[in-house]
Amino acid sequence: MKIECTIDGKHLLLTVNSNKPLNLILADELETPLLTIRCRDGSCGNCVVLLNDEAVLSCLIPAFRLKGARVLTFEGYQKTRFWHDLERAYEDTGSHPCPHCYASKTLIFESLLQMIVKSESGASRDEEPDEETIVREIGLNKCPCLDAHEMLDIFKAAATYRRRRRVRRY
Amino acid sequence: MYEGIRSPAVHMPKTMSDLVSASTRFPNATFWAGGTFIMSRHDYYPTRDSNDIISLNEVPELKRINRTDRYLEIGATVSFEQLLTVGKQVLPGLLQMTLERSATKIVRKQITVGGAICTPQIRLALPGTLSALQAEVEVKSCMGPKTETRWLEINRLYDKKGAFLLKKNDLVTRIRLGFEREDFSCHIAAGDPMTNPGETVMLSFACFHNQSVVDRFRMCITFPTSMFLIPHEVDMMMHGTMLPLTTQQIERVVRSIMEEVLSSSDHEIPPIQVERSRRFIESALHELNAQSLSER
Amino acid sequence: MPDKSVKIANDSPMIHGIVIRANIDSGTLVGVTLPKQDKRFFILGPEDVAGPNSVEVHTENFPLFAGSEINYKGQPIVALFGPDAETVEVKSREIEIDFELTTEVQPFHPKHEHSPIKYHWGLMDQGFAQAATVLERTYTDRRVWTREDTMFQVTTWIDDGQLKVKVPTQWPFHVRDTVASICARTKKSVTVYPMAHFSTKDEKILQPSILAAIAALATVKSNSPVMLSSRFPTYKSPIIIMRKTALDAQGKPIAEEVDAQIDQGAFPLFTGELFKQVLAGLIPLYPLEAFSAQVRIVESHSPPSHFFGDLGYSSALFSSEAHASAIARQLQVNPSNWRMKHYGETKERAKILETPPVPRLRDLIGATCTVSDFARHYAAYELQRRGKRPFSAFLNYTRGIGIACGAGISGFSTNSPYHSSSKISVTLDANDQVLVNSSFYPSRKITTLWRSVISKELSVDQQSVRFIDNDTSKMIDTGPEVLSLDIERSVMMIGECCKAIKAKRFQEPLPISETVSAKSIVSKEQALFSSKNWGCIILELEVNTITLVVEIRRVWGRFTFNNPPEIDRLRLKFRHIINESLNECNIMPIHREGAPPIMDIEVDSFGDEAYQTSATSALRAMVLAAASAALSQALNRDVSAMPITSEDIISYIRREE
Structure with a gap:
């Protein structure tokens, strides 16, 4: 099956099996280094990417759903300005995910930060995530390297940077 | 594309009639909604023979x-x-x-x-x-x-x-x-049905009552791989009962449902599922009592 | 340096492979039926091994591919290679392997028992003859890991006659030596590019070597670059420890007999070191007139059990600390008070494990108990335990609180063969630039700590510290980097270099260069292990009597370290280890009123010598022991097998009811 999509800003024409999971496409076709750990059933939460700006488990996305889609892996995300909010939050709090889950947890944090932006701008009916939601969402990635307090501290710090960014922009 | 591995054809009907016709033409095709369950199976990919796919996501209805x-x-x-x-x-x-x-x-x-x-x-x-x-x-x-x-x-x-x-x-x-709203409801679950089905128990309970008299009592106990139990007899037994329930009534309901749980499976149910079900039912009834008392 | 991007200089198309493993525990291999002939695929088996079909680990070894005999489930039998990963995976399902099962073998049934190793002092018979009470308990550390979710990826290729290997590893030297031996090449003709490895418990020490050797064989055979992916299971077997203690009329321990049985699986590895680590954890912190420990190592048809967090220290320390709590429970006294009263120095223990003074531990226990209000909580939960129906679904929880303490060890024992002649040299130049040249493998974790120590000791900017980028051929094999071994040794060596430079600075002209060898920093006391820290943790948990899930409520931890380079990082690391250990014990964090469980961890620094030791394995043991004590209180039964399972909870509850 031929699929046109954009991965990390690059427009690509992929020839892959229609049911091939996105995590394998990224690992095999594009040699994306983040996906060296795979559980195959979505239970480890280590393969998060942004699909059309929304965090998804790439092992649960088949190739045929990528037609015209925009995929952003952690490598691509690192090149965006949003990454700096989280990078600074990690530095400020002294807590950061372990190398094992760094990419996935960072992208889940990003999806939570986008919830704030959307709820504050009225672009979504999503409410701003409460503490339990934040911990639960990050918990999608099963690596226990961050405890709940650290997750909340990181999120609060990153949210502050993100809000400042929005204030400057508007 | 890999030799020896078939890339399944994906049909994307845009209307209900297209969907019906696709499912008639491809009777062995797999209906694809979100795909989360299908893709979380260990043997999902790669396989030599994959069925065609009928994606349901393009049908507005x-x-x-x-x-x-x-x-x-x-x-x-x-x-x-x-x-x-x-x-x-x-x-x-x-x-x-x-x-x-x-x-x-x-x-x-x-x-x-x-x-x-x-x-x-x-x-x-x-x-x-x-x-x-x-x-x-x-x-x-x-x-x-x-x-x-x-x-x-x-x-x-x-x-x-x-x-x-x-x-x-x-x-x-x-x-x-x-749109009729239940007067009391609770959902209690322990375990993960996908990763640990042998220990998981899920209970959903809705009770409709009128001035502390039970009208409908709907409970469903689910074990992911072995049970989907709706104890209809208890529904009938509870009809017209006054709330709060007495300790004896709670014990009777628990006993009755548990008998049904134990008799409805051919295989031995793991003790953790039995014990959890018993406790879930008991807890749901205590909560129902607590709510009915607070409403007085 | 690690994580460098390495270009594969070979124009041939990449070949992909998969390892086919045994699906039985024991038997004889009758035959392997290959799929229909297809030139795009080829198979590698024991007959293709150019050198010996054996992976050497110091004095022990195990076969790379199974020969005619299958020793454990998951043992590599053959490897299949083909044009892409997916077709290889599908094709591999067509391979038929015939086995002959001689007898029905249980994986944990011992097939061979080594003669036990013993350590003792005092007169046991006399001790037990004086006893007013004898307490006997069997502790089982059931933490069995078979992590199969982790995908290993090894790439091998030949470039200008040099066999190159790209692999995530923490022991690049072993990869190089194994590849060279299996492919019958010289060590110099093999270059290893170590990639970042993620193994929080050092559990993947040997797997990279095995995979790299198989991939290298395929590269040599096909003269093409090879990528081999595998879900490689890593395994740790359960450890069973029986402790029998003679107590006098006042509840003071007089004598203790300990018997530890360790199933090392099909091929025992690191056995010498394992015995020492287990012994270090088995000797209790209370003085005894007589003590006898026996460690039995058993071979079985389970997979080879090797490094997983440590080599048995945490299991042994768990049994010691859980036993201390069990004694207190038996005597119906508060376990923290019992520890304060009975923990003391002994010269016999000091020969095995040298620790900071015990009064410092007592202070630590006192501080942790005060901050957690241990006495009040303990008394309240004792009352609840004696209640009429503690497990009723009406009151939907039952609670317990537990305490444990211990000293952390790092790396291997002082007389281990891995204490090599590694060296570090530090040079301070006229522009306050520091250059470090070492024979250690400079991982990011290590260099971060080195920077921090140098910056602190020599008052220079962290950015002015540079490291010489040696290739692995110039480095000495320092053994596997486990239990923070290299961190421990290298930080001490860096500290020594800095001290020597400080003494000469402003007196001698710059640059000043100092070199320190690993031998010079080995403990003068000649104890098997030397610890420079104490830790104490208290856990409060509850068993949800509806879902039967164990939930953590609060954790308090106090640690005292000898001048740790970065106290905040250490505190964070401890939090992570506690979280991870609780997770391993099947204890879940719960949110109370939207807030996560409280975790109050503090690390104090004492002394001014710039070195630290790891407390990772001790901390894991403390979590296990404190959780077992808290569960014993919550469930009103001696919980001596950890992690707890749902079956255990049910059996305890049913017995109680």
Whole structure:
């Protein structure tokens, strides 16, 4: 099956099996280094990417759903300005995910930060995530390297940077 | 593309009639809603022979949530997250609780209501909750040029062991919920049905009462791989009972349901599931009592 | 340096492979039926091994591919290679392997028992003859890991006659040596590019070597670059420890007999070191007139059990600390008070494990108990335990609180063969630039700490510290980097270099260069292990009587370290280890009123010598022991097998009811 999509800003024409999971496409076709750990059933939460700006488990996305889609892996995300909010939050709090889950947890944090932006701008009916939601969402990635307090501290710090960014922009 | 591995053809019907015709033309094709269950199977990929895929995501009727005077109608490919945005005023509390506890927001965006009802090997929490809420499902049978549509009570989709009873060419298209609100409801679950089905127990309970007299008592106990139990006898037994329940009444209900639990499986049920079910029922009844007392 | 991007200089198309493993525990291999002939695929088996079909680990070894005999489930039998990963995976399902099962073998049934190793002092018979009470308990550390979710990926290729290997590893020297031996090449003709490895418990020490050797064989055979992916299971077997203690009329321990049985699986590895680590953890912190420990190592048909967090220290320390709590429970006294009263110095223990003074531990226990209000909580939960129906679903929880303490060890024992002649040299130049040249493998974790120590000791900017980028051929094999071994040794060596430079600075002209060898920093006391820290943790948990899930409520931890380079990082690391250990014990964090469980962890620094030791394995043991004590209180039964399972909870509850 031929699929046109954009991965990390690059427009690509992929020839892959229609049911091939996105995590394998990224690992095999594009040699994306983040996906060296795979559980195959979505239970480890280590393969998060942004699909059309929304965090998804790439092992649960088949190739045929990528037609015209925009995929952003952690490598691509690192090149965006949003990454700096989280990078600074990690530095400020002294807590950061372990190398094992760094990419996935960072992208889940990003999806939570986008919830704030959307709820504050009225672009979504999503409410701003409460503490339990934040911990639960990050918990999608099963690596226990961050405890709940650290997750909340990181999120609060990153949210502050993100809000400042929005204030400057508007 | 890999030699020896077939890339399944993906059919993307845009209308219901296209969907019916696709399912008639490709009787062995797999209906694809959110894909979360199919893709989380260990043997999903790569396989030599994959069935063709009929993606349901392009059919607008299946993505709609309709509100009529009497019912809330939910399309089969509505995602959990989309359904949650309907709001607390419209969505029964029990359903909302079940959807929220089923998965994280990221996964909820992908799981569809129809997919969660039609999982072939594993029973998830949603069917139990919809059953406690006495939901109905619209089933389309695509038999050649003839299509038959019928509304069924959701519990008729499964037998007592949770086996899915619909035929291969039957398709769940809509789910219908009445607007009558339960006076008390609770959803208790422990374990993960996908990763640890042998220890997981899910209980959905809705009670309708009128001035402390039980009108309807709907409970559903689900073990992901071995049980989908609606104790109808207890429903009848509880009809007309005054709340709060006495200790003896609680014990009787628990005993009666547990007898049914133990007798309804051919295999030995893991002790953890038995014990959890007993405690879930007991706890749900204590909560019902607590609520009825606080309302006085 | 690690994580460098390495270009594969070979124009041939990449070949992909998969390892086919045994699906039985024991038997004889009758035959392997290959799929229909297809030139795009080829198979590698024991007959293709150019050198010996054996992976050497110091004095022990195990076969790379199974020969005619299958020793454990998951043992590599053959490897299949083909044009792409997916077709290889599908094709591999067509391979039929015939086995002959001689007898029905249980994986944990011992097939061979080594003669036990013993350590003792005092007169046991006399001790037990004086006893007013004898307490006997069997502790089982059931933490069995079979992590199969982790995908290993090894790439091998030949470039200008040099066999190159790209692999995530923490022991690049072993990869190089194994590849060279299996492919019958010289060590110099093999270059290893170590990639970042993620193994929080050092559990993947040997797997990279095995995979790299198989991939290298395929590269040599096909003369093409090879990528081999595998879900390689890593395994740790359960450890069973029986402790029998003679107590006098006042509840003071007089004598203790300990018997530890360790199933090392099909091929025992690191056995010498394992015995020492287990012994270090088995000797209790209370003085005894007589003590006898016996460690029995058993071979079985389970997979080879090797490094997983440590080599048995945490299991042994868990049994010691859980036993201390069990004694207190038996005597119906508060376990923290019992520890304060009975923990003391002994010269016999000091020969095995040298620790900071015990009064410092007592202070630590006192501080942790005060901050957690241990006495009040303990008394309240004792009352609840004696209640009429503590497990009723009406009151939907039952609670317990537990305490444990211990000293952390790092790396291997002082007389281990891995204490090599590694060296570090530090040079301070006229521009306050520091250059470090070492024979250690400079991982990011290590260099971060080195920077921090140098910056602190020499008052220079962290950015002015540079490291010489040696290739692995110039480095000495320092053994596997486990239990923070290299961190421990290298930080001490860096500290020594800095001290020597400080003494000469402003007196001698710059640059000043100092070199320190690993031998010079080995403990002068000659104890098997030397610890420079104490830790104490208290856990409060509850068993949800409806879901039967164990939930953590609060954790308090106090640690005292000898001048740790970065106290905040250490505190964070401890939090992570506690979280991870609780997770391993099947204890879940719960949110109370929207807030996560409280975790109050503090690390104090004492002394001014710039070195630290790891407390990772001790902390894991403390979590296990404190959780077992808290569960014993919550469930009103001696919980001596950890992690707890749902079956255990049910059996305890049913017995109680």
